[in-house]
Amino acid sequence: MTTLLGATGLHKSFGPTEALLGADFGIAAGEVVAVMGPSGSGKSTLLHCLAGIVRPDAGTVGYQGRDLFADTDAERTALRRTDFGFVFQFGQLVPELSCLENVALPLRLGGTRRKKAEAAAAEVMARLEVDDVAPKRPGEVSGGQGQRVAVARALVTAPKVIFADEPTGALDSLSGERVMRMLVTAAKEHDTAVVLVTHEARVAAYSDREAVVRDGRTRQQVTA
Amino acid sequence: MSIGHTLLGLLEEGPRHGYDLKRAYDERFGLDRPLHYGQVYATLARLLRNGLVAETGTEPGSGPERKSYAITDAGVTDVERWLATPEKPELYLQNTLYTKVVLALLSGRSAEDVLDTQRSAHLATMRKLTTRKTNGDLADALICDHALFHLEADLRWLELTAARLGELAKEVAE
Ligand SMILES: Nc1ncnc2c1ncn2[C@@H]1O[C@H](COP(=O)(O)OP(=O)(O)OP(=O)(O)O)[C@@H](O)[C@H]1O
Ligand SMILES: [Mg+2]
Numbered sequence: 001m002t003t004l005l006g007a008t009g010l011h012k013s014f015g016p017t018e019a020l021l022g023a024d025f026g027i028a029a030g031e032v033v034a035v036m037g038p039s040g041s042g043k044s045t046l047l048h049c050l051a052g053i054v055r056p057d058a059g060t061v062g063y064q065g066r067d068l069f070a071d072t073d074a075e076r077t078a079l080r081r082t083d084f085g086f087v088f089q090f091g092q093l094v095p096e097l098s099c100l101e102n103v104a105l106p107l108r109l110g111g112t113r114r115k116k117a118e119a120a121a122a123e124v125m126a127r128l129e130v131d132d133v134a135p136k137r138p139g140e141v142s143g144g145q146g147q148r149v150a151v152a153r154a155l156v157t158a159p160k161v162i163f164a165d166e167p168t169g170a171l172d173s174l175s176g177e178r179v180m181r182m183l184v185t186a187a188k189e190h191d192t193a194v195v196l197v198t199h200e201a202r203v204a205a206y207s208d209r210e211a212v213v214r215d216g217r218t219r220q221q222v223t224a
Numbered sequence: 225m226s227i228g229h230t231l232l233g234l235l236e237e238g239p240r241h242g243y244d245l246k247r248a249y250d251e252r253f254g255l256d257r258p259l260h261y262g263q264v265y266a267t268l269a270r271l272l273r274n275g276l277v278a279e280t281g282t283e284p285g286s287g288p289e290r291k292s293y294a295i296t297d298a299g300v301t302d303v304e305r306w307l308a309t310p311e312k313p314e315l316y317l318q319n320t321l322y323t324k325v326v327l328a329l330l331s332g333r334s335a336e337d338v339l340d341t342q343r344s345a346h347l348a349t350m351r352k353l354t355t356r357k358t359n360g361d362l363a364d365a366l367i368c369d370h371a372l373f374h375l376e377a378d379l380r381w382l383e384l385t386a387a388r389l390g391e392l393a394k395e396v397a398e
Contacts, residue, residue, distance in 0.1 A: 036343070038383070181358065200376070201346065201347060201350060201375065201376040202373070204347060204350075205347060205351050205354040205372065206351075206354055207351075210343075210344070212343070219340060
């Protein structure tokens with residue numbers, strides 16, 4: 001396995017709370033890895049470190065051979081916009097924008113012209129079967145539709161890595177299945193790696209393998 | 225699983241030959257275990273004896289595959305009764321898993337290790353089911369989902385048990 005994104009010996013404390021205590025992780029292009037473990041074990045913290053959002057106290061995160069935290073903040077922000085996509089449990093769409101504008105947003109922030117960005121957004125939304133809600137605001141669509149809009153937004157830049165933290169957590173089983181199926185299909189078609197934090201085994205069953213976090217350490221880090 | 229009731233249910237759509245019946249069964253319900261001809265004909269013979277099906281015609285030649293069967297009124301009543309009766313809730317793996325977790329804790333071993341090992345085995349099976357579901361038709365999806373939910377329930381119960389007993393063990397140690 002060639003590691004696309006990897007971390008070794010991550011430590012992170014929030015005040016007296018030790019969230020990560022030497023976590024290791026690695027993921028290859030096109031691979032879907034489920035990050036599992038009890039509540040408070042450090043899954044989200046691990047994901048945030050891997051995505052360059054939270055700086056670890058110790059340890060390194062490497063992406064395509066470069067040390068993520070050796071970069072400047074501006075470089076990391078730019079990298080997140082071009083190479084990474086994010087899906088969270090809720091509250092991630094901008095309420096004032098239409099669903100189409102939300103999906104187009106990452107491209108617009110990268111400097112793509114409106115027409116082109118919205119055409120690309122419409123295409124991804126069609127793939128996720130939410131083209132019908134394009135003109136609506138996020139407040140006017142169902143939870144499942146909103147989540148698929150969020151997945152569309154994460155996919156629109158054709159990222160190398162998607163970080164998904166409980167992407168199906170707020171959804172019923174059927175909507176959750178659809179989100180997972182579409183996330184995984186997109187990942188396999190475009191060789192996108194997916195770091196999938198979930199506590200649901202049925203959702204984790206869409207992954208290629210699992211990494212279990214317990215007390216800030218990763219276990220069963222099986223290398224494919 | 226009651227093969228007799230299932231065959232009766234399939235005959236409600238209309239009379240069929242034994243061979244057609246087997247094929248219809250395998251297509252819809254035989255994902256894991258297609259029926260043997262022997263099972264089909266033995267079951268049909270029993271249904272015939274009990275008046276739940278009737279022979280509706282025999283094509284030239286001999287052998288049960290030439291015969292066509294239709295469901296009787298008694299057969300329809302029997303299917304209805306079967307559908308209206310709940311299945312006994314099954315206990316699956318709880319006993320063994322519970323024993324393992326408790327024994328691990330009693331012997332000072334890690335219940336979490338038991339959990340991790342079991343989770344990874346469960347997930348391996350669940351991945352296969354998910355692949356089959358993704359590539360299959362609606363019938364595949366329904367059958368696989370049933371297994372997936374049960375396997376997930378095993379894991380959730382195991383996680384809760386390990387957490388509960390873990391806390392209990394800590395209290396006892398203090
Ligand atoms: N920004 C923060 N400030 C203070 N403490 C934090 C912060 N983020 C996380 N923590 C603490 O770090 C530990 C790990 O948190 P984290 O969110 O990574 O867990 P998790 O595995 O994602 O849990 P969950 O399954 O509940 O989402 C917890 O004890 C949490 O309270
Ligand atoms: Mg979390």
